[in-house]
Amino acid sequence: MKTIALYSIKGGVGKTAAAVNLSYLASKGDARQTLICDLDPQGASSFYFRISPRDKYNSTKFLEGSAKIYKNIKATDFEGLDLLPSDFSYRNLDLELLEEKKPQKKLRKNINELSSEYRYIFFDCPPNLTLFSESIFAAADIILVPVIPTTLSIRTYEQLRKFFNDTGLDSSKIRGFFNMVEKRKSMHREIIEQRGSQPDFLKSSVPYNSEVEKMGIYRAPLNAVHPSSAAAKAFRQLWEEIQVDLLP
């Protein structure tokens, strides 16, 4: 089992679109069971897959792990891809985690219990840097950070790396990739040229594409409905690179 977090301190960088499309691609092929955990109280990836949590599901159940988690996993309409939906109560996860003995290790412990069921687990993470984020960092094998080639986006990416180094976390887990790239913009081109060649960045990037925004209308992964769109092709290339470079 490999766990992949789509994470950024910054909002609006395309974490959910990347998590939905990459998890869909991961589930294709030879019976590759994949789970996407929607960890963001906004529940955007749950919305994309048309799934709501059960009435009784909440952050407390999520932290209890094991059977409570299993019971709330739902199949998407795509074979091999399941989803653990988010609940609005996830906004309280930080407070609840404070009461745990080892809050940083909580998510890893809960997720390990799913290891026999799934080959890949994706986390669609909320945009912040909190105790829950630290729990995600400990649980993830790979932390994929979508970065829009802008000054602010790069700045928050560097803040994340610094946080890892300052707190003794393993920063080699972090891999950035450029998202919502508009080649016609000189700043995008320059930032990609300067930063994109560094080893902590993946070579593949995803262009800005209005089809990605329309996922809110289709409510399905782009690769399932418009596989020939530019963004769909870019996500395929990105997933191939991740498999070759990061998932031996």
Place this chain on the structure above:
Amino acid sequence: MTVEQKSICFRPPEGFETESLFEDNGLSVKPGKTQKRRVRRIFYDTFEWQLLANNTAAVQENRLLSLYNLDTGLPFASVGHSAAARFFRPFELEDEKFRSEIERYTELRALIKRCAVEVDIVSQKLLDEEEKTIAILNRETYFLFKEKKSRILITENLAITPLKGFQEEAETFASGTGKLLGREHRTRYRDLFMQFMDAAGVPVNDYSSKIRITLQPGDPVQKSAASLLLGTLDIMKRNEPWIPENIDTEFLHDYRVAVRRTRSVLGTIRDIFDSGTTARYRNAFRNAGKACNALRDCDVYLLRESDYRAMLPESLAPHIAAFFNELHELHRIELRRFSSFLRSKAYRAMLDEWNGLLGETERNPVPVATQDTEDRSTLAVAKKNIRKAWKKVLRHGRAIPAQASDAELHSLRIDCKKLRYLLELFASLFPDKTMATVVRQLKELQENLGMFVDLAVQQQYLAGHIEQMKEKPSDPELAAALGGLITTLHCRQQKTRKLFHRTFRHFDNDETETLFNALLNS
């Protein structure tokens, strides 16, 4: 650990239109597009129905072999498997995960094709208000599939299969379906499975190697013995036709156990027949057992191939291939020889006469003239014989010194086997719970002795092979490999020998004595 998903099935009445499920049902569930397909499913199980006993069916559909839970109607393991063969053996499956799933039910028995059905499926997604699929609704029409594409209608089924996490929603929809069709139309996949077998004329659960004869305590022992012997004869006859087909090793194994049980009854329960008749059949069944000894040896060693390879260092393991090649050839010869024995007129005539004699004895048990006045009822004889066999095991076991010899342990193993057969043959006369505990205690001792003797026999067999090699062109690597195996087996045998006294003490204790007394004084 997963939350149980379950298909909900109904038998639709004649003329039922699926569309009517969506008319004014007060539910927010809508049907998706209709898709039609036709599939052929081939059902497999072992000769003993070991999968069915565990509520499981092995089903080949196109190029996929799946294990279905007959309670839920859902597959829980699948593997690519191209051949829709007449049978396949679990250990030949390459996929380790799938193989281990099947091996939970059977390791040695082949899975035999039981029946083939063709299914016309009209499939629709069931969508909620968000247009999310919550379940699949399948209208399935099952046909018995025969050669030359002829097919006979078996039944229809309406299956609502929830997607993971949507069981409650599917149950709500099914409850509406139930109201419309009537609850008596609700069915289970296990019932469908039984209908398929029935339509194919395949009797289900029709074989067990265990003795399943209920004896009456007050019946004359001749009658009960005849019933038991008819039971063992039936097991022999059931296995005989399959042995020449070489599908799995257990047909011969069960045949041999039935022969041994027959000999055991003839040897331990005296005065069932006159002494001449008893001697004649004891001899006939001894010969039947002997006739397949070599074939069984081949089976046993061939089953050990991967174990033997694992025992050897990498440098020697490949050289054992020559030994197994010879065994395969010997197996072929012995199988032909024994198959011809089974077909032989003399053997068939003996079995026919035996069958006639047993039938007559069961119907009309005439006590053999003896001078004894003892109680010859089944229960009395059973108790007497079991007590005698138990005491013999204790006497011989206690006499074995600290350095137990091969011969002593071998002899004790035979004593234990005789006791075990008696306990099993007469089990129906005693309380289940006490009998099960007694057999469990004995089984532990038998396992130790069995392993010990088995290890000794293996060493002798391999040493015999080395001896034969003296007459053949030299193959020093094979000799070294066989020598390596003998050394390893010898080490294991020594360890087992050391464990003997501890295991025997576990059998020869107050607890077991109390159990036996409870059994025999009841």
